[in-house]
Structure formats: C-alpha cells, structure tokens
Amino acid sequence: MFTKKTWATVLFIFPIFFVGTVPGLSLQSKAFAANDEIRIGFVDMQTAVLGTKEWKRQSLNFKKDLQKQKIFLEGKESKLKTMYEEIKKQSFVLNDELKKKKQEDFRDKKKEFERFVQDVNDDFSRKEKEIKNQIVVKMMKIVRKLGEERKYTMVIEKTALFYASKDEDLTSAAILAYDKTHK
Numbered sequence: 076m077f078t079k080k081t082w083a084t085v086l087f088i089f090p091i092f093f094v095g096t097v098p099g100l101s102l103q104s105k106a107f108a109a110n111d112e113i114r115i116g117f118v119d120m121q122t123a124v125l126g127t128k129e130w131k132r133q134s135l136n137f138k139k140d141l142q143k144q145k146i147f148l149e150g151k152e153s154k155l156k157t158m159y160e161e162i163k164k165q166s167f168v169l170n171d172e173l174k175k176k177k178q179e180d181f182r183d184k185k186k187e188f189e190r191f192v193q194d195v196n197d198d199f200s201r202k203e204k205e206i207k208n209q210i211v212v213k214m215m216k217i218v219r220k221l222g223e224e225r226k227y228t229m230v231i232e233k234t235a236l237f238y239a240s241k242d243e244d245l246t247s248a249a250i251l252a253y254d255k256t257h258k
Contacts, residue, residue: 114226116243118218119233124210126250129257133206137199144195151188158184210253217253221245 124130162177169177222230222245230245 111228113228114243115239116222116225116227116230116245117233117236117239118230118244118249119246120211120214123214123218123246123249123253124207126246127210127214127257128254130206130210137203137206141199144199148192148195151191155181155185155188213257214249214253217256218245218249221248221252 158181162174162181165177166174218230221227225245227245233239233244233246
C-alpha cells in the first residue's frame with residue numbers, strides 16, 4: 076500500500092519521467108529548440124501608461140475638470156458651514172420645534188452633500204480607470220510588437236519579476252513607440 080510520502084514521490088517523478096514522451100509536454104517544444112536563445116523582456120506597465128503623452132494630456136484635462144468640481148464643492152460646503160453656524164447662533168433664541176426642524180434640514184442637506192461628493196469621486200475614479208484601460212489595451216499591442224521586432228521569446232510585467240537585467244527593460248521603448256503611434 077502506498078503512503079503519502081510514496082504518492083508524493085510518484086506524483087513528482089511521474090511527470091518528469093514521462094514529460095518527454097507525451098506530445099505537447101516536451102521540455103524542448105517546437106517554440107524553444109535547444110539551440111535557440113530564450114530572451115525575456117519586461118515592461119513596467121504602470122510607468123509605461125503614465126509616461127505616455129496621451130495619459131499626460133488626458134490627465135491634464137481630468138485635473139482641470141476635477142479642479143472645477145472642487146471649486147463647486149467648496150462653495151456648497153461653505154453654504155453648509157454658514158447654515159450650521161446660523162443654527163448654532165439661533166439655538167438659544169429658537170423654540171424647540173423650529174430648532175429641531177432647522178437641524179433636520181441641515182442634516183438632510185449635509186447627507187445630500189456627502190452623497191454628491193461620493194458620486195463625484197466615484198465618477199472621477201471610473202473615468203480615470205476607463206482612460207487607463209484604453210491606454211493599457213493600446214500599450215499591450217505596442218509591447219507585443221516590440222517583443223516581436225526585437226526577437227524576445229516573451230515580455231512580462233515587471234511586478235512579476237524578482238530580478239532582471241535593466242538591459243531587458245522595454246518600458247522606455249514602449250513609451251516612445253506608443254507616443255509615435257498614438258499622437
């Protein structure tokens with residue numbers, strides 16, 4: 076009867092022993108012949124996307140829109156602060172019913188403001204993600220083309236690496252190629 080240790084040995088050795096005999100599982104597949112050089116490049120996609128002229132242009136427009144919203148929100152917030160201060164000043168003079176009504180009105184307006192701020196933040200986050208995703212899709216095509224032109228076996232994302240020579244970093248080349256292609 077097999078023990079757990081025996082099974083582990085069988086499961087470890089079995090694939091190694093038979094890997095050369097099963098079609099498609101060869102260590103030397105058709106893509107990697109024994110005499111071919113395997114070249115692996117990498118790209119820091121975040122740096123590549125944020126380094127493009129398109130991102131910088133879109134980001135500038137995005138920041139202008141955000142600044143407009145910020146000014147608008149500051150005006151609304153100022154009105155809320157004024158309303159709060161008036162309620163505080165009048166609290167000693169107002170009867171309980173009127174005071175309660177003004178406080179409820181303030182609470183409602185404050186909740187409405189907070190929801191509006193959250194909606195604005197969500198909207199800007201969504202727009203930012205959309206812009207980045209559009210650029211990422213185009214950047215992936217550029218990276219694929221660079222990899223083919225420079226005869227890389229594969230190009231991977233930098234975050235998946237523990238170590239790689241800086242000579243294999245295609246990030247700057249990807250940004251330049253992107254900017255030339257997408258003016």
